[in-house]
Amino acid sequence: MATSAGTNTIASRDLRLESLTKEFATFTAVKSLDLVVPQGKFFALLGPSGCGKTTTLRMVAGLDTPTSGHIYLGDQEVTYDKPYKRPVNTVFQNYALFPHLDIFENVAFGLKRRGIKDIKKEVGDMLDLVELTSQSTKKPTQMSGGQQQRVALARALINRPEVLLLDEPLGALDLKLRRAMQIELKRIQTEVGLTFIHVTHDQEEAMTMADTIAVMNGGVIEQMGAPGELYDNPKTTFVANFLGQSNLLSGDIVGRDGQQVIATLQGTKVSVLADRAHADSGSGWIGIRPEKVMLAEVGGQIDAPGNRIEGGVISDVSFVGVSTQYLIRMPWGQELMAFEQNTGHRGLFSVGTRVDVSWRPEYAFLLDASQDATAGTTDADE
Numbered sequence: 314m315a316t317s318a319g320t321n322t323i324a325s326r327d328l329r330l331e332s333l334t335k336e337f338a339t340f341t342a343v344k345s346l347d348l349v350v351p352q353g354k355f356f357a358l359l360g361p362s363g364c365g366k367t368t369t370l371r372m373v374a375g376l377d378t379p380t381s382g383h384i385y386l387g388d389q390e391v392t393y394d395k396p397y398k399r400p401v402n403t404v405f406q407n408y409a410l411f412p413h414l415d416i417f418e419n420v421a422f423g424l425k426r427r428g429i430k431d432i433k434k435e436v437g438d439m440l441d442l443v444e445l446t447s448q449s450t451k452k453p454t455q456m457s458g459g460q461q462q463r464v465a466l467a468r469a470l471i472n473r474p475e476v477l478l479l480d481e482p483l484g485a486l487d488l489k490l491r492r493a494m495q496i497e498l499k500r501i502q503t504e505v506g507l508t509f510i511h512v513t514h515d516q517e518e519a520m521t522m523a524d525t526i527a528v529m530n531g532g533v534i535e536q537m538g539a540p541g542e543l544y545d546n547p548k549t550t551f552v553a554n555f556l557g558q559s560n561l562l563s564g565d566i567v568g569r570d571g572q573q574v575i576a577t578l579q580g581t582k583v584s585v586l587a588d589r590a591h592a593d594s595g596s597g598w599i600g601i602r603p604e605k606v607m608l609a610e611v612g613g614q615i616d617a618p619g620n621r622i623e624g625g626v627i628s629d630v631s632f633v634g635v636s637t638q639y640l641i642r643m644p645w646g647q648e649l650m651a652f653e654q655n656t657g658h659r660g661l662f663s664v665g666t667r668v669d670v671s672w673r674p675e676y677a678f679l680l681d682a683s684q685d686a687t688a689g690t691t692d693a694d695e
Contacts, residue, residue, distance in 0.1 A: 329385040330346050330382065330383070334381045335380050343379075343532045346365075348527065348534065351508075354525060355509045355524050356525050356526075357519035357526045358513075361514055366513075367512055374403050401476045401477075402476075406483075408465040409465065420464065424436070458485055462482060466498075470507070475508060536552045546589050563578075563597075564598075566593065576599055586674065595682065598680040600680060607672060610668060613669065620671055620672050620674055620677070621669055621670070627641055634655070636655055638650065638652050639651045649670060
């Protein structure tokens, strides 16, 4: 996962963490973390409270000192540099704007502090970038939460940091505004081309914006990759449950047939593509995302050849507008989740309807049964 210093070109200013560890009196928050954040990318550290993501961010910012390990920007080590000596700025959830200064002066603060005299154009360009040019004479208290967040972003960006750290920056916003700001943040990052590292516990936020996500749990990275890769092919039960929702079904691995791994699930043979199988013998968790589960009345046609299981009964129906979410009680007692788009091609199933379920083999994944099937779920985290 880590890239050696010898492979970096002179122009590369990747952020590298090598064996980074932070110990507190009673626990280890970050455990020997190796990580490379490529220059100019939008990177997300995603995980529940207490997983170590904020501690990692604070060490990069210089607000916490590592117990051991190293932090590099390109070939420059910054592990023990003071925060103000690092080419890094942080945007926090609470914005920390100066209430007595107008928006122009808030954004200009960093330039004035460095003794720069001619600031009008730079501040104007930055306000234009965050689409607040017409608001420059207002005070922070006269602005909405989303506007204040954009001011905080402009104030950080005007200092031209190499790395911008975002610590739960949208957590104080309501849902609709948060989604709008997700798009805005990604637009701004693309325009300025800086390295953004975004810490969040919100899976949708991470998947909407990040080029790469590192899912953290217990001070280590469980899995790292592009959002689609992590969602479609999780390697641990924690990632499968924390990044979206998953049906995890206990089965026994039979063997391999070409590019597929074969397992039995309550007497039914099911197959999983070999590159989605993270166990090759013994028992395993056969995983399938709820939106990939297809339903039909008993004996009805399902457009998902293979992996068909009979004997389900609808136990709960939740209509949520764009989709309907079903719980299906299977003959062995487990409830499966199925999310179905409301396209209108048929009516909703009602509670008590008997159904068959199926899914395409290429959408399933297989995990080692030694892992906790509830890892990463809300109840388990609480």
